[in-house]
Amino acid sequence: MSWLRALRETARSGLTVERRRLAPVVAARGALGLALVVGFSLAFFGPAVAASSAFGAFQAAIATFQRSWRPRPTLALASGGSLAVSTFLGYLTGAHTVLFLALLVLWTFLSGLAWAAGPTAGIIASSNVAIMLVTVTLPTSVATAAGHAAMIFTGGVVQAALVVLLPVRPWGAQRDALADALAAEADYARRLRHDPVASFDPVPLMTARSAAAVTPWQARRRPVELHGPRRLAERIRPVLASLADPAVGAPAEGPQRDRVRELLAAAGEVLDAAAHAIRHGGPVRLPPAAVAALRTPDTGTILSDRSHRVALRLAALLGDVVETAEPRTETAGPEPAHPSAPRARPTLLRLLPLVVARMRAEVRPGSAILRHALRVSAVTAAGYLLGLVLPFGHGYWAPMTSVMVMRPDFSQTYSRSVARFGGTLVGVGLASAVVQTAHPGTYLSAGLAVLCAFGMYLLMKTGYAVSQVCVAAYVVFLLGMEGSGAAQTVRDRVLLTLLGGLLAMLSYAVYPAWETPRLRGRLADWLTTSGRYAAAVAARYADPAGPGSPDVREALLSARAARVAWHDALGRATHEPVRHRGLSHAAAEGAGHAIAEFGRAAMLLEAHLPEPGAPPLPAAADLAEALREATERGAQAVRERRVPAWDDLRETVAAWDTEVTDPLLRKAARLLLAALDDLSAALAEA
Template identity: 70%
Template structure:
């Protein structure tokens, strides 16, 4: 993609307004917390302290809107505490030593950039703290006042956390939505399989549901039972659905068996949808009678035989378990021992530091992002100081807020921030000139603007920036700052900050396109390990360890999602990578998706512990594991893998025929050949 086209795409993306479900009660609660802090600060301490506490409460509420499965009060407290510490340290350093503050800003910005190694939520909170610190350090006039301002900022986070605890809105709502989305995705998959027996399935909803299911020990003791077991059942339902519809190991492509399979798939979709609705709203499951009659019909056993019959029976049993699990738990809770335990925030610190250390290398996208943020923030602060505009912090603040580790987000957010700022300050200026608000009315307008930010935060960055800009104008106006002292400076310096952010990425990029081969190699190796783990279950049914298959499957999903995300980011970058064309990437994606799918179907028919080992399964598993590891290195080096050892191991397998193992093994090797053919295009 050329630079011109890439810039056009980022502008279009920046101006996109997404249709999303609004959460007015959550926005009202956050705005109420902000109002308490603002007006208590005005009444007790004056406008300067009120502004500090307002920034703390505002940022704490923003932190609770991030996509995180941690308790919202914890996010609010963490945001308030870290912003308070940043403000106090920033004032101590910068009150008398501008050069020292410049160094501190560079270090703080670098640390905020490296925080992305711990995840997007940590990165966003850290970036916001650095940006707001640039404003709050200008408000106090003494060390004692700086300590007071820091305490009020922390208090703003405490107020938001208390309101979340005292007035919960849709408790466990995010986890309910994640699990319901996973079941709904399974239902959609079942419907598509009726007419597309080889339909693809995106594992992202299942991975999101797994992330949502990880809880702290305290959460595990309080989690409703319906959020505990259905995710694991959904994981087991997917391969059964695929094996029932598959024309090779399931029912024939046409005939009475295929018709009955379609009916069973439709009934399964209806039951899964009903369970998803029940979990999402915490209601009893209302099952459609026609679906129940199909699943319980004795004719299914007459029309289906062999592997399809076993799949249909297993599907009916799993759906019964889903319905039972999805029913509200009547106060029962899941056992902590049965949960995926997430470390508490104090225990997360050493894990986060380990991730940060792992990213401290020149080729790491996170490290390059941290360097960009540090240099651009420092340059923006120097430029702001040099320009005769005042409010020098607005340029670096804009840069820090828009910069992200990837190209598309950085450029689109820079455009969106400038456009939103332009509209927001224009609207706020018109209101100020019309109403001439005093201290308290400015506070009311600031709270209303913040409430609209919270309500519309997920509809698009440009929309939210309109009201963020209005919020800042009204908040500073609370202290008597006239609009004509802030608006022109803010618009000009926001433009400077956005341009610096875009220039920084252009000069020191972290392109995803050259890393596509590495992502593809990682997925190939993960797919090979998963397929080999499944084959080893056939080689030794008595000593099989299903946990190895599960771990390998999760690794495949992570590698596949990383590949898909990398392809999406690379599609918007203004660079080309000659080693992997788009046609080759698409064909390789299809081949590896089929490889994983066929391994999954083999997993759906794993032998019982009392069955005999499949002849040749052990040799094929070893050959496949070794070949895919070798192939991963060859893909990274730009070569096409050869699967001769795998073909030889397959030929050594005895008992050829139409059984599930032999059919699945043949298809695995065919998928590997398709991968090599794709890389030759």
């Protein structure tokens, strides 16, 4: 993609406004916390302290909106506390340009590395640096700086308290994640009726798994219906695929296929009913027709023995889903159908060493996170120095813009830069016009700032440009309440914002971290993990009483993570203004489809894993070892831009055909080999 086209596409995405379901009650709660903090600070401490505390409450509320499965009060407290520390340290060095610049570079570098811990940590850390640039200009002494820091933390405490005292749809994010997973399974069942080899996107299941991890505080309060259905949904997916696939199930046409379509439709309706009940916390209302279809007694006379066993297993799993999805009065205890200990999520204090370890792991050559940290710290320092030199006053608008828009990847940085400039242009223009014409007093400016904050909380999910209109107006009204920046014109603020955005965009062009050259590595990782998953499944046939499904489960999770990493990287590379570097778009699409088919064939084998007491199949051990070795060699060939060959695996599969009598196992092995041949064919055209 050319630079001109890339800039056009990223600008369009940055200015896009999406139609999303709004959460006015949650937005009103955040604005209420801000209003309480500002009103109290104005009444007892004055406008300067009110401005500092307002930034703390504003940022703490934004933290509660981030995509995180941690308790919202914890996020608010962490945001308020970290911003208070940043502001106090910033003020201690603020009188000495060199010292403050050194602190700014260090703080920005650490905020860039914080993206290693996830987007929530990265966004909070970046926002802390941006707000610190403003708040350090408000205090006048060390004592007042400490007071400002205390009030900033108080703002976080107030927002955390409101989340506890005024809960809005408790466990709503976890309910939505689990409901989305079940709804994805329902959609998969319906698509299998028309396309027996339809693909399945595991992201909803991965999201639900992440949401299922809880802290000790959450474990004591989690509703019982959120305990079990996710694991059942994981088990239903291979059963659905096995029932639908003509290679191992019912024929493509005829009475058996008609009955399979009926069962798949009924499964979709049952899963949808369970998803609706979990999302809204109500009882499961099953469609009578779906229940009747699953209980039809003549299914056994129509389907073959293998398909009938799969149909019975599907009905049993759906019954467990319905049972566990029913709401209960108690909020803690073992899972009703499948008791197991909840997945533990570390507390923030125990998480800190893990975050530090992740950040240290990114300090290595070739790390995109390290390049982002170096890039954002250099740009912020340059913006701060330019703000001091330029005759605009309050030059923090430039570095504040840079640190807020910069992200580890190209497309987000450029799209957010354009959106930030457009939103600031509109927001600053409107707010400055109000200030210049109406001359609002302290309390009216505070009220307008709270109103802008409410608009930001309400619209932040609809698009970055829209939210920046509200943020820019919020900053103008808040500083106008204190009298700071009253002499700064609209032109000055807009030009400084444009400067910050241009510095951010220029930095990525000078010191990029393109995803395109790493695509082959991502594809090789996916192939390796998929091969280990298939080998783990095959090994279970060789030793049914061996380690058991945990090995298969861990291998499956690794393959899913590699798949998501590949698709994310492919999506980012699509918008980069660089050549494909040996892997064209068509080759990447074909290779991804081939590895997905390889994983689907392994899933069909997993759907029929033998019970622990079943007789072992010694030939499966040879197949497992051949799959592992072949995919590892193939992955190395992909990294080295060679076309992988599968001769050794082909010989093993040929021997497997003569030693194994079960048609399902023979067909699945041939499907695995065929998928790898398709991978080689796709890479040969790269």
